[in-house]
Amino acid sequence: MTLQYFLRKLSQAILIVWGVSTIVFIAVRLSGDPVALMVSDTAGAEQVQALRRAYGFDRSIPEQYLAFLERVARGDFGESLRFNLPALSVALDRLPATLVLAASSMAVAVLIGFPAGILAAIRRNTWLDRVAMMLALLGQSTPTFWSGLLAILLFAAWWRILPASGGETWRHLILPACTLGWFSAAKASRVLRSAVMEVLSADFVRTARAKGVPQSAVFLKHVLRNALISVTAMLTLEFQLLLGGAIITETVFAYPGMGRLVIQAVGTRDYPLVQAVVFLFSFLLVLSNFLVDLLYPLMDPRITRER
């Protein structure tokens, strides 16, 4: 990996964080009085004035913009109105739960989606392929908040084998992780199927077969390894979608993560907390993207040399 490549990806990541900050700044300014978003409805006029001065809202827009960027860089999003604590630390408290959920959903997606996709590609145009792809289409058309409700209905309300809500033990994780993972498994199987099919028809696979390399070796060494790159790209995207999906899934299962926190914060008009969680999510997305960009050259050295 060249230094140039590293720096390019790093500057890209910084650009994204800056861009997101700017969008949030513009949105807040367009909405009218930003201080109104930062205090509770019962705040007195004096308190509002004090906050306006403290945050510099009496200064010019460019000055405010710089002050805003500086606060974002320091991770200072103000105090949560509901918890009376720094908003970022409230958000960080819930981060591990969300990461655990996203990671276990990812595991579910890989465990179901990969074998399904590979099988469908090898047995292309058989009934197995058709059933797998029909299930995938159905999975992609089913919103997680509904499959989650059905899961609660079956496993918690009727059969009573798993808890419906909460997040205290690993048993609380099963239903949310399967609900979220099932949705991604559908996408994973489709991507893997087409990636494997594409590599299967490549010249080097035909060559390997022609010179008598055993089927299993052709598959493991040539096909899967080359399909891995497009699959990794998909997995990053999937992880990012999972983080978004976590917001919905956590709400369905009353799972104590950042997603549920931010929805409650919108409901209680706790704007500083909303902002902190949104930035934290956004930062995670950018970070995961950056890390995978660094992984690519290890899998395929040609990538560093592209634009």
Added chain:
Amino acid sequence: MSADAHSPTMRNRFWTPGPLIALAVLAIASLWAVAPSLLTGANPVRTRLMENFQPIAGLPGGSLAHPLGTDGLGRDLFARIVYGARPSLLVGSISVVLAGLLGVGVGLLAGYFGRLWDLILMGIADIQLGFPFLLMAITLAAIIGPGLHTAVIALVLTGWVPYARLARAELLTMREQQFVQAAQAAGGSPIRIMLRHILPNLLPTLIVVATFSFAQMIIMESALSFLGLGVQPPRPSWGSMLSDARNYLTTAWWIGVFPGIAIVATVLSVNVIGERLREVLDPRFRSA
């Protein structure tokens, strides 16, 4: 490419059974969205506490007056599902059209006028990556409040990027082709070349992308309403009905089942039609 699935006879027969059923489902859903009062006599917001939690017709306690039962406030579930079609389809179709127009416009501009526009567009598209739909919707809901307008704005602001990328990429390849160069040599203005020569060639791929994104947008609208950031009660929507149902799953399963079936049937139908359109329209699926 296998020959059998793409032979001329198959390609010419667009309406295989799957897409036909899908089209029928969508026709019903659209009818519900356009004229719900023609299809159900019941009032979707009228509460009758004496009749709450009635199960579906045929089960003990159910009656034909409420074929799909009633919810916790005694509102007719079937009527709410019929009326709930409107926000989903309305938000989905408005957003898909606006996002498509915005995206194609930006993409063509970036592709045609070169480097500076290109840099700006790709920068914005990158930023989108760090600020996806739900984050945008949550931020907007916190600032301007929840509602259908929030859903549409968030969907358009986050949905235009694929169209822009597509339009730009296609334009860059087409610009080198003879029919475009001929039009340029004949003195056609950039606007005219884009509208008369490039856009028509772009259209098939655009239609396919738009169909799939329409399906996604229906899911996203109902997700927002489920989270309480979209359609506000008492107005019925499929997403908010499911959010209601969370509280009654042990006592009244039907509230949590039927609105979900409506969403899945609609989204699946759009996806099935999208798959078929892709097979017919997308050049990569046409075998030479």
